[in-house]
Amino acid sequence: GAGSVANTPEAGDVEYLAPVTIGGQTVNMDFDSGSSDLWVFNTQLSLNTLSGHMAYNPAQSSTFQLLPGSTFSISYGDGSGAAGNVGTDTVNIGGATVTGQAIELATDVSTSFVTDTQSTGLIGLAFSKLNTVKPVQQKTFFDNALATLPEPVFTADLRHNAAGTYEFGAIDSTKFSGPLAWTPVNTTSGFWQFTSQAFAVGGGAPSTSVPGGQAIADTGTTLMLADQSVVDGYYSQVQGAVNNATVGGVTFPCSATLPDLQIDVGGTMATVRGDDINFAPVDQTGTTCFGGLQATTVQPQIYGDIFFKSNFVAFNGGNNSLGVAPH
Numbered sequence: 001g002a003g004s005v006a007n008t009p010e011a012g013d014v015e016y017l018a019p020v021t022i023g024g025q026t027v028n029m030d031f032d033s034g035s036s037d038l039w040v041f042n043t044q045l046s047l048n049t050l051s052g053h054m055a056y057n058p059a060q061s062s063t064f065q066l067l068p069g070s071t072f073s074i075s076y077g078d079g080s081g082a083a084g085n086v087g088t089d090t091v092n093i094g095g096a097t098v099t100g101q102a103i104e105l106a107t108d109v110s111t112s113f114v115t116d117t118q119s120t121g122l123i124g125l126a127f128s129k130l131n132t133v134k135p136v137q138q139k140t141f142f143d144n145a146l147a148t149l150p151e152p153v154f155t156a157d158l159r160h161n162a163a164g165t166y167e168f169g170a171i172d173s174t175k176f177s178g179p180l181a182w183t184p185v186n187t188t189s190g191f192w193q194f195t196s197q198a199f200a201v202g203g204g205a206p207s208t209s210v211p212g213g214q215a216i217a218d219t220g221t222t223l224m225l226a227d228q229s230v231v232d233g234y235y236s237q238v239q240g241a242v243n244n245a246t247v248g249g250v251t252f253p254c255s256a257t258l259p260d261l262q263i264d265v266g267g268t269m270a271t272v273r274g275d276d277i278n279f280a281p282v283d284q285t286g287t288t289c290f291g292g293l294q295a296t297t298v299q300p301q302i303y304g305d306i307f308f309k310s311n312f313v314a315f316n317g318g319n320n321s322l323g324v325a326p327h
């Protein structure tokens with residue numbers, strides 16, 4: 001059946017967590033459409049590492065089974081990572097249930113995960129070809145659920161500083177306005193990748209030559225990382241915007257009025273609200289603010305939570321497509 005859970009932004013919309021029940025134990029996890037491993041903080045970790053975290057205890061689950069000899073090791077785009085061993089258990093997300101889901105039990109996690117005490121781990125929702133379990137690669141929750149979901153979809157409804165929804169198996173049309181614009185996904189990279197080769201600022205004339213012209217939809221990335229041409233084009237319209245090497249990206253006066261960004265998603269222009277591009281102050285006085293739109297020199301571009309806060313996104317695993325509409 002279908003499943004729906006509320007998601008909650010951590011402070012500053014840095015990441016979005018939602019409850020996942022594993023072997024009867026409910027923990028909050030970071031839903032990540034940019035990776036394909038489901039791994040958890042668990043009772044194998046040291047008490048220091050576990051301090052402040054919820055943890056999954058396989059010994060307390062009557063349905064847990066170890067996968068002898070299986071291991072995982074994952075490194076993320078931001079340099080963080082986790083590694084450990086693997087078992088299976090029943091996973092229930094708001095009613096959508098998978099038995100025999102690979103549960104990756106971290107025995108080693110990087111610092112940024114240890115300090116992020118609200119998160120018990122990640123649930124990867126990209127394509128299973130990116131899963132890191134060896135010797136036998138495992139499937140994502142969504143892949144395992146596909147056959148039993150009423151519709152082969154999951155949706156992301158992420159909000160600024162407010163509860164949103166992750167839903168499996170149904171598209172709730174009360175969550176967005178207008179029709180969903182569908183675009184084919186190129187699954188070769190293992191990401192939810194689509195063509196994005198044009199942008200416009202504040203309703204101005206579109207520029208249609210973004211180098212590479214590809215992007216991925218990544219709920220696990222906080223910001224929106226676009227080609228330099230998009231970033232330069234956008235911030236050229238923001239008074240006082242500077243590239244602030246000390247801070248590590250573009251900043252502008254917090255008092256600036258930010259224009260909306262129109263960005264191509266498979267041939268349809270989606271809007272990212274200017275308000276959502278004002279990400280956070282970098283100083284105590286709230287004078288200088290950090291942009292939610294920043295440059296990436298690698299491809300594809302990465303449309304993270306800044307994009308999702310303005311756009312409801314449906315991920316269709318039946319025909320490998322993305323549906324986007326304003327919300």
Ligand SMILES: N[C@H]1[C@H](O)[C@@H](Sc2ccccc2)[C@@H]2OC[C@H]1O2
Pocket residue numbers: 015030032033034035076077078080112113116122218219220221222
């Ligand atoms: N898909 C993303 C992933 O979810 C995060 S992993 C992560 C790290 C620390 C804190 C929370 C999450 C990392 O940043 C971008 C890319 O890799």
